[in-house]
Amino acid sequence: xxxxxxxxxxxxxxxxxxxxxxxxxxxxxxxxxxxxxxxxxxxxxxxxxxxxxxxxxxxxxxxxxxxxxxxxxxxxxxxxxxxxxxxxxxxxxxxxxxxxxxxxxxxxxxxxxxxxxxxxxxxxxxxxxxxxxxxxxxxxxxxxxxxxxxxxxxxxxxxxxxxxxxxxxxxxxxxxxxxxxxxxxxxxxxxxxxxxxxxxxxxxxxxxxxxxxxxxxxxxxxxxxxxxxxxxxxxxxxxxxxxxxxxxxxxx
Amino acid sequence: xxxxxxxxxxxxxxxxxxxxxxxxxxxxxxxxxxxxxxxxxxxxxxxxxxxxxxxxxxxxxxxxxxxxxxxxxxxxxxxxxxxxxxxxxxxxxxxxxxxxxxxxxxxxxxxxxxxxxxxxxxxxxxxxxxxxxxxxxxxxxxxxxxxxxxxxxxxxxxxxxxxxxxxxxxxxxxxxxxxxxxxxxxxxxxxxxxxxxxxxxxxxxxxxxxxxxxxxxx
Numbered sequence: 001x002x003x004x005x006x007x008x009x010x011x012x013x014x015x016x017x018x019x020x021x022x023x024x025x026x027x028x029x030x031x032x033x034x035x036x037x038x039x040x041x042x043x044x045x046x047x048x049x050x051x052x053x054x055x056x057x058x059x060x061x062x063x064x065x066x067x068x069x070x071x072x073x074x075x076x077x078x079x080x081x082x083x084x085x086x087x088x089x090x091x092x093x094x095x096x097x098x099x100x101x102x103x104x105x106x107x108x109x110x111x112x113x114x115x116x117x118x119x120x121x122x123x124x125x126x127x128x129x130x131x132x133x134x135x136x137x138x139x140x141x142x143x144x145x146x147x148x149x150x151x152x153x154x155x156x157x158x159x160x161x162x163x164x165x166x167x168x169x170x171x172x173x174x175x176x177x178x179x180x181x182x183x184x185x186x187x188x189x190x191x192x193x194x195x196x197x198x199x200x201x202x203x204x205x206x207x208x209x210x211x212x213x214x215x216x217x218x219x220x221x222x223x224x225x226x227x228x229x230x231x232x233x234x235x236x237x238x239x240x241x242x243x244x245x246x247x248x249x250x251x252x
Numbered sequence: 253x254x255x256x257x258x259x260x261x262x263x264x265x266x267x268x269x270x271x272x273x274x275x276x277x278x279x280x281x282x283x284x285x286x287x288x289x290x291x292x293x294x295x296x297x298x299x300x301x302x303x304x305x306x307x308x309x310x311x312x313x314x315x316x317x318x319x320x321x322x323x324x325x326x327x328x329x330x331x332x333x334x335x336x337x338x339x340x341x342x343x344x345x346x347x348x349x350x351x352x353x354x355x356x357x358x359x360x361x362x363x364x365x366x367x368x369x370x371x372x373x374x375x376x377x378x379x380x381x382x383x384x385x386x387x388x389x390x391x392x393x394x395x396x397x398x399x400x401x402x403x404x405x406x407x408x409x410x411x412x413x414x415x416x417x418x419x420x421x422x423x424x425x426x427x428x429x430x431x432x433x434x435x436x437x438x439x440x441x442x443x444x445x446x447x448x449x450x451x452x453x454x455x456x457x458x459x460x461x462x463x464x465x466x467x468x469x470x
Contacts, residue, residue: 083341090348094347094351097344098340101340115311115316115325118322118324121320121321122316122318125321130303
C-alpha cells in the first residue's frame, strides 16, 4: 500500500506536539479535533501509557482535510491513529485496544482475566451504542415530551452503569479498581460533553442522589491529569456545539 | 474439570451463527438453547439483563454477551485454531472491518431485505458492500485475513448465502452477484469450511424463515 495520504497536508492543519520531543518523524500521530470526546479518549489512553505522539488538529471550518479523507475513507471521522508507516487505524475503542496490544508493558488498560476483559468490552459497547448516543438525541430533540423521554432513558442507563461500576470497582475508586483502567477511559472522555448537554437541558447525569458511586467517580476522573490536559474548555465546547448544530441540526 | 458451555440464540440470527462458527472452529462442545424471542426464557433475561438479546454465551455459569465480545473471549480462552490475528496491527484492522460490517453493511443489507428490495435501500446496501468488495480486491486472498479463516470471515463471509435465502423468499435479486464478484467468491470459500457449514442454518430453514417473515409483513 502506498502512503498516499502523507503526501498532501492541508495548510489549515497545525501541529501541537504535546509530549515533549520534537522528532522529525513521530512514531505515532493522532488526527483529531480538541472537542471530540472520541479523540480525548485516545489521548487519555496515550497519556496514561506515557506514549509520545504528535497531535494533528483538524480545522473543522476548513472542511475535512485530505489527510483525514484518505486515512479514513469509510467513516471520514476522527480520531485516526497513524503509527510509523502503517496504514491508519480508526475507531477510538479499537485504537485504545491497539495501544494496549503494542505496549502492554506501559500501564495496561484492559484487565488481565478473559472474563473481565469481556465484561469491559461489553460495557464499552453499551456506552458507545446505547448510552452516549442519548446525548446527541437530546441535543437534537426540541419538543419537551421527547426530551423528557430521553432523560428517562438516561436515568435508566446511568442506573445500569452505576451497578456496573459497583461490580467492576470492587469498592475502589475506579472501574479499573485501584487505578484508572479501560472503562474509566471509555466513559471518562465523555464527561465534559455530558456536562455541557446537561446544563443546556436542566439535567444532571451524575446526580449524587441517584447514582452516588458514579458521581464520586465522575469527580475523580474529571480532574485526572491524563484527561484534564487534553479535555476541551467551555469556550471550545460552545464553539464546537455551534458547528455541530449546523452539520447535524435539531430534528424538525 | 470439564468446561460447561451453553449458547443461547436463534438459528436464523447471523450474530448467533458467527458464535457457533467460532465454537466449531475451536472444536468446543456446547449446548445450544433455542430461544423464542417473543417469549424470552428466564435464563436469557438472567444472563443478559442489560440488553436481553441473543447470542449469549455462558461458560461455566459466566455469561458473555455481544457477538464480537463473545468471539474475542472464545479466542482468548480456547487455544487451537486462531480467530483474531496475532499481529496487533492486523488485529486492529480485523476489528475495524468487523465493526464496519456490523455498523454499516449489515443494517443496510437488512433494510434492503425488509423493504422488499426498495430502490433506495438497495442502493445504500450496494454502497456499503462496495467498501467490502474493494477491500477484498486489494487483499486478493482466499479469506479476509489471508489463507485461513478469521474474524471478518466469521462475521460476514456468508453474506451472500444469507441474502440468497431472502432473495429466494422475495423472488427478487437484492445483491447483484456480478457487481460483487469478490464478495461472492469469498462467500463460497467461507461456506465450504466445515466449521462454517455446521454453524449456518440450512438454506431451506432460512428461506422458510423469510417466507414467514414476509408473510407477516404482507
